[in-house]
Amino acid sequence: MDKKIAVIGTGNMGKAIIQGLVSHSNDSLNSITASTRTDQEAQNIQEEFGINVFTNNQLAAKNSDIIILAVKPYLLEEVITEIIPIISQHTLIISIAAGFTIGQAEELLGGNQPFIRAMPNLAAQVGESMTGIVENSSCSDTDINDAIIIFNAIGRTEMVTEDLLHAVIGVSGSSPTLVFMLIQAMADSGVANGLTREQSLKLATQMVKGCATYLEQSDTHPEKLKDNVCTPGGTSIQMVLEAEKQNYRHTIQSAIQAGIDKSKELSK
Ligand SMILES: NC(=O)c1ccc[n+]([C@@H]2O[C@H](COP(=O)([O-])OP(=O)(O)OC[C@H]3O[C@@H](n4cnc5c(N)ncnc54)[C@H](OP(=O)(O)O)[C@@H]3O)[C@@H](O)[C@H]2O)c1
Structure with a gap:
């Protein structure tokens, strides 16, 4: 330029x-x-x-x-x-x-x-x-x-x-913090089950990075990828059931909405 x-x-x-x-x-x-x-x-x-x-x-x-x-x-x-x-x-x-x-x-x-x-x-x-x-x-x-x-x-x-910039702030601007919390929570579970903190953080971080790249390159809806990975009677579907029971998606949506609402409040 x-x-x-x-x-x-x-x-x-x-x-x-x-x-x-x-x-x-x-x-x-x-x-x-x-x-x-x-x-x-x-x-x-x-x-x-x-x-x-x-x-x-x-x-x-x-x-x-x-x-x-x-x-x-x-x-x-x-x-x-x-x-x-x-x-x-x-x-x-x-x-x-x-x-x-x-x-x-x-x-x-x-x-x-x-x-x-x-x-x-x-x-x-x-x-x-x-x-x-x-x-x-x-x-x-x-x-x-x-x-x-x-x-x-x-x-x-x-x-x-401009009216959609609040949603951008919620979905990509301020949400890195939610991804760090996700990785941290996953690493805690690894540590609780015997992995070292270093091993656990490495596993969780690479998994998130790899999934983002795979989602992007496969050009497939995330719901379909979720279904594909759920082997009948396997571990993934058990995790999905428990996550849904605990309002996993709704918790993320609520957190992002709180960020969007705050962004609107700050712009007044
Ligand atoms: N960080 C993020 O993830 C992020 C994401 C999206 C948007 N933003 C926006 O990006 C902007 C900068 O954020 P940041 O995280 O980069 O902040 P930052 O690390 O504090 O950087 C601000 C810089 O401006 C310098 N500065 C202070 N007063 C100045 C003046 N009068 N003239 C010229 N430079 C001056 C500061 O110097 P001193 O340190 O010596 O005071 C510092 O180097 C903010 O408006 C924030 O909302 C940040």
């Missing part, structure tokens, strides 16, 4: 995005800049990725075509206000902050500024994020395409409307 991109904030997400951009960029690293809060962190990021890093957001973002805001949500208003004097009407602003709406952004930036909300998840840090993307009405097709290219560099993307 022949664009100058600035990443504001180099924490978990900012760093993951820089990593993705650097490893997918065919262009000069001079086209990527970043800014962070401390000199030490600026130096660390500069050394790690070979890009220019500033502790001044205006310097980092000046002359950028695209500015990615990767700071905590409570800092967004302050950072946007800071960069307004140095952006042009064509600069694409991308925010990955949960709960910061297009309406809030337009109040600060004006309705004519191209603005995109993106909701990645923590797997961005290994290039396996699932990112929901929403554009405002001032975005061109090129802006949308640029955002897709950026977030495809850290995983996969799905375009949605």
Whole structure:
């Protein structure tokens, strides 16, 4: 992509995005800049990725075509206000902050500024994020395409409307925590039955990873895969019966709904 991109904030997400951009960029690293809060962190990021890093957001973002805001949500208003004097009407602003709406952004930036909300998840840090993307009405097709290219560099993307972003947060944004709890619970059962913690975590983690890959590659409905694995009179069907008795699916659905409801509450 022949664009100058600035990443504001180099924490978990900012760093993951820089990593993705650097490893997918065919262009000069001079086209990527970043800014962070401390000199030490600026130096660390500069050394790690070979890009220019500033502790001044205006310097980092000046002359950028695209500015990615990767700071905590409570800092967004302050950072946007800071960069307004140095952006042009064509600069694409991308925010990955949960709960910061297009309406809030337009109040600060004006309705004519191209603005995109993106909701990645923590797997961005290994290039396996699932990112929901929403554009405002001032975005061109090129802006949308640029955002897709950026977030495809850290995983996969799905375009949605803003009202559906809450569901994205529930299903892929905040739900990694449920997968970690699942793996942890499975590992506990292994340990209770004599496996070491290390063995048990390895088994459960690889199983979840393998199932996700298999589901994706087999292009088969998960219900069918579930049925296929249930040998008559075998162990899997016993696990299914017990899980259903304990409201396994409903428990997951309730937890995700709670996340979706919280996301809606935070956006008010
Ligand atoms: N983590 C996730 O899984 C995840 C998933 C989806 C969306 N998000 C969103 O991504 C955003 C960033 O989250 P994160 O987990 O990456 O947070 P983080 O690790 O705390 O990173 C924020 C970074 O911004 C820096 N910073 C603080 N004030 C700044 C300023 N005024 N100007 C420039 N940089 C500044 C921080 O530096 P210091 O550490 O020195 O303060 C830190 O490097 C949040 O809005 C969050 O909602 C996160």
